[in-house]
Amino acid sequence: MLDLEFNDYFILLSALLLIIGVLTTKFSSRLGVPALILFVLIGMIAGSDGLGLIHFNNANMAQLIGIMALIIILFEGGLQTKWSTVKSVTKPALSLATVGVILTTVVVAVAAKLIFGVSWLEGFLFGAIVGSTDAAAVFAVLKGQNIKERLGATLEAESGSNDPMAMFLTISVIELIVVEETSYFLLIGSFFWQMGIGLIMGLALGKLATFAINRINLDSSGLYPVFALAFALLTFSATDIIGASGLLAVYVAALVIGNSELTYRQSIFRFNEGFAWMAQILMFTILGLLVFPTQLISFEIIVNGLLLSAILVFIARPLAVFLSTIKMGYDFKEKIFLSWAGLRGAVPIVLATFPMIAGIENSQLFFNVVFFVVLTSALVQGSTIMLFAKKLALTGPKEVEPPHSLELVSIGKANAEIIEFEVSEETIITNKTLAEMDFPKDVLINAVIRDDQLITPYGETKIKIGDILYILVSRESKQALKELLNHK
Template identity: 65%
Template sequence: MFSDAFGTDSFLLLTALLLFSGVFVAKFSSRWGIPALILFILVGMLFGSDGLGIVYFSDAGTAQTIGIFALVIILFEGGLHTKWDTVRAVAVPSLSLATFGVLLTSLMVGLASYLLFDFTLLESLLFGAIVGSTDAAAVFAALKERNIKAKMGATLEAESGTNDPMAVFLTLSLIELITTEGTSVWFLIPTFFLQMGLGIIIGIILGKIASFSINRIKLDSSALYPLLSVAFALATYGVTAFVGGSGFLGVYVAALVIGNSELTYRYSIFQFNEGFAWMAQILMFVILGLLVFPGELFSAPIMLNGLLLSIVLIVIARPIAVFLSLIKMNYSVKEKLFISWAGLRGAVPIVLATFPIVEGLENSQALFNLVFFVVLTSALVQGSTISLVAKKMKLVGPKKDVPHHSIELISMGNAKAEMIQYQTNQESAVVGQKLRDVSFPNRANISAIIRDNEVITPYGETEIHAGDFLYILVEDKHKEDLKKTLEKRVKRSKAKNKEKGAYF
């Protein structure tokens, strides 16, 4: 690996430089309007042998392992933050896009590559399968702080979180068809349903076990609870894959279960996993950038062919697949066009493109370079214009209010108490009331209010404003009563505020 070429000190320094580069790149990506993954990949290329020549890295197997590990962490973090009430409303269309849509996209892109280039039919279909799915890392990052309408964001996030199993299944099945004589396509079909079923079932079971364990096990340090959650994420992938299920689907389902459960140390777990997911994302894309050789990637044949395939994917295959997948579902033409445009490709196709290399398939390097170029094109063209397209199509929702204050959200495990964050809005019944007039359950006290990023010390005469972040200290046994009180007070606007209400 890397340490073979460097001493330990040099390896650690190089790792620090890569992380520094990734962190500063992430800071400026939104300002420049360029998706972070593009800049992470460019950092890898810069450090690689065709750049500054600091690192020579060509181990596709190691890149594949790192990529799968990072994707597990990213999927887990995305699932933790996904509200079930939001996803439930778009579950059917999202699953249709994640299965039927991926299949249609793969077939159309595969047939196009067969007609345009000198690939066999199976190699062409393999290429289509590799680029057929949208990417969770790219989609989660692109939508995180953009004010896209809730329905659109939920559909895209649920699709990207659940479509990896179809892409992985198609890729591995086609590799098996290419490498193993006598393999039957019809035998592979029930395998897909088995993988999906096992992924869902094991994900639900381990998600419930994880939630129960986090709440009931008393650990010596609160810092161990986030690590316990990560252990469950990795275990879910490993167990599900071991029994023949879809590990990625299992991880996403488990994260949904955990994220929508009552959790001790909830905020510590969420904050740790968010930071860990950023680190995994930086590491993954930098490694993938190191793996590619720009001299080969930006050669005239790869660029020309990759551009043609990108046009087929973005302009033809993806829109057709979206429109057919969403027939007779409650989506307007504008919404379907936006979903088509926001179907970003990212790490998953690149990681899947390493599988043919590891298996030693003919033309595997050409496939990898084409996939890489298509991903760069998709991320650069589509990823940098999502907000603009949403605005032009009038699919922009309310501005996302993200607290940037420094109050530490804590669960006091031994004291059996927790600090709850709740954001008010124009429809909240408590807005306009003074604290002394609001009836909270016993043992529930507002400890602080954040208004316009400033801390306000609450007292009886303090009036609650729309957009305030309330921090309420409550004993665990009264937490449900507080939740019911807050939900009751916003009942009339529940449909509008599911995503903006309390974070329990």
């Protein structure tokens, strides 16, 4: 009976936290505060040092939840990333994700050594943990904003690809601290193995996932998004098991899947977008529960944390950006913006649990300081990114989501799909009647939406600019139909 009562309270509390978390996303944009800060505060308030609703101090569980959430967030971010936009910034993004992380690590290591009086290896551990920008924070803050396309793509590609570097450096430094006879040459070999095999596994499993999604007819359309997410988890685990970078593999696989022709594309995208938000809410709330405010709000942590944050924001990050993007086409203002937009978020906090699990002497200090650094970064930088962009004149036209887009919907096990197509003035079918169109075989226009009104199509119906066509087509004729619709 007591167990049932506990379960009821647990489910009720979970529901309340989820509802509060979802509503928080609405208010965060109005307050100008990143949602992740509010999620963390919810966790801190509900935790042992707050209202005492939940007692949580399990670093292993927090790490597991954090990594699972990162997989989901990276997968969703990769799905939404257009390769046509990212390929032009591949070089600077990879430079920031590797050289930039190393430079940041070195500067922060020196600062941590001087501020906290730790050993050099412990200083480098500090630097490695906070060395990368955070995909969850960057994706959340930039989503729907009108930052210039090249800058937004650079930040998203960097944050999606630098987590593996930070994780590699963190684990390597922990190994150097714990294991006395660790070989530096083996660590260098491990780096190339992790990144190289992670890239290959991501490409291979991304293509496999795309093939499987398009070729396997499932009984329910709702299974396709779950099927896609299962491949994300498979990609991480299979890659991680062989000692390569699972996070890199997940992001690369998502890029492949998201930029391929995909059955139930919009269903998969919308499901993963919602699930990624759930993962963020859970992850940041759990990490908030892991923090004890009485330990965090101390004179030493506040002063030293602010000093380390200032060095990270005003010295380490700008130095990394300016040096790692030399001769890559960014002007001074753009580099200033890239420096300011280097948000820290969940990844450093998750990485800060690694020393705790390894039993390193100053692990609790690491966690508290890293948590404080992340809070200040998200609060100060995250809430002023758009202000910086506007002051530096780095904003473009406001992004407007089209009310209709090309959408593929499979019809059960039938060998057919419905295509939703918006007619533009450049389309060859504009101002033609249906009878005048030379459609491929097995093509039927089911409906026309004009000015939000349904029009039943017949032979003399003339297609106009702005019409939304719903077209039934066999899979064999789909490519020929798309070529006709896209012909100018």
